[in-house]
Amino acid sequence: MKKINGTIKTKGRFSWKESSDHFVWSAIFQGNHIASIGFGSSFDRNLDSNNKTIEAEILKVIEQYEGKTERILLSSDQYLNQIDVVIEKQETVIALRKMKNIRYLEPADYHYFENERKYGTTAKSSSSSSGCGFESTALNASDYTTVTPNAKAPWSFAKHDIINAWNYSTGAGVTIGVIDSGVSPEQTLLGSSFNNGLSSGRTISKNGVYVDSVWPWSTGYDGSADQCGHGTSMASAMAAPRNNLGQPVGVAYNANLVTYRAASNVVLDGYHEQNGVKIAFTELGNNTSVKIISMSMGHIFFCRKN
Incomplete structure (x- = not known):
């Protein structure tokens, strides 16, 4: 923990690629022995005709150094x-990082905030600084203006000239993909009343690709419903209807939305959250109707999953 925090403090960033074999192995070991490996000349399998051969070579090296052939491959995208594998021995990490066809090898289930609570003194838990909350606050009249038919436009809309921009586009015909903590089923303006007031002819699709489990081998998504509040807030800011209910309007109030619950909160601290984001990005990238993908989540340091 001291090395990660020290590197971030001195360099402003931390990367597993710049860390020693022992340090990477140690983090893998602490993270349920799960590692993520990116290989080939491109992240896209379609651009690497020999991707299966390279993957087989990697797995063969792991089998050789681990001394076993079972329960090595967790997933193959x-x-x-990209593959997720089980590694227990430092010698395996050393051998893999020497392979020319591997682009990166990183811990896939290292929980920074959990380890900081155990061994450090500075960081809060991921949930305590997660951006979650369903609380509501009465708005000061000076912080918004009312626009037809009876919606609130926040002060920031005027500052960024959004209201005037509606003369050119309101988002009609555009589909936005949102990767976040989901959307609350209790928010009807992002449900049955998505077409309300001056918003019409559009759709909202809600998907869930997050596995709520501390065990990496667990499967089964826990649905699209937001249990944090952040995803609901972000979806509302993007495309809440220009409603007649006295509620805030979104920037693109006539855009379609495709939402994904990919994580429990905004801090991607663990295998299932990072994997959920990877799946969401992939599915949205394969959705030809989606023109914009928005994600307001991240991690304290750089990690790859492609």
Whole structure:
């Protein structure tokens, strides 16, 4: 933990690629022995005709150094040159990082905030600084203006000239993909009343690709419903209807939305959250109707999953 925090403090960033074999192995070991490997000349399997051969070579090296052939491969992405594997021995990490066809090898289930609570003194838990909350606050009249038919436009809309921009586009015909913590089923303006007031002829699709489990081998998504509040807030800011209910309007109030619950909160601290984001990005990238993808989540340091 000291090395990660020290590197971030001195360099402003931390990357597993710049860390020693022992340090990477140690983090893998602490993270349920799960590692993520990107391989080939491209992240896209379609651009690497020999991707299966390279993957087989990697797995053979792991089998050789681990001394076993079972329960090594956790997942193999069908679209990306990326696999998740189980590694227990430092010698395996050393051998893999010498392979020319591997682009990166990183811990896939290292929980920074959990380890910081155990061994450090500075960081909060991921949930305590997660951006979650369903609380509502009465708005000061000076912080918004009312626009037809009876919607609130926040002060920031005027500052960024959004209201005037509606003369050119309101988002009609555009589909936005949102990767976040989901959308609350209790928010009708992002449900049955998505077409309300001056918003019409559009759709909202809600998807869930997050596995709510501390065990990497677990499967089964827990649905699209937001249990944090952040995803609902972000979807509302993007495309809440220009409603007649006295509620805030979104920037693109006539745009379609395709939402994904990919994580429990905005801090991607663990295998299932990072994997959920990877799946959401892939599915949205394969959705030809989606023109914009928005994600307001991240991690304290750089991690790859492609």
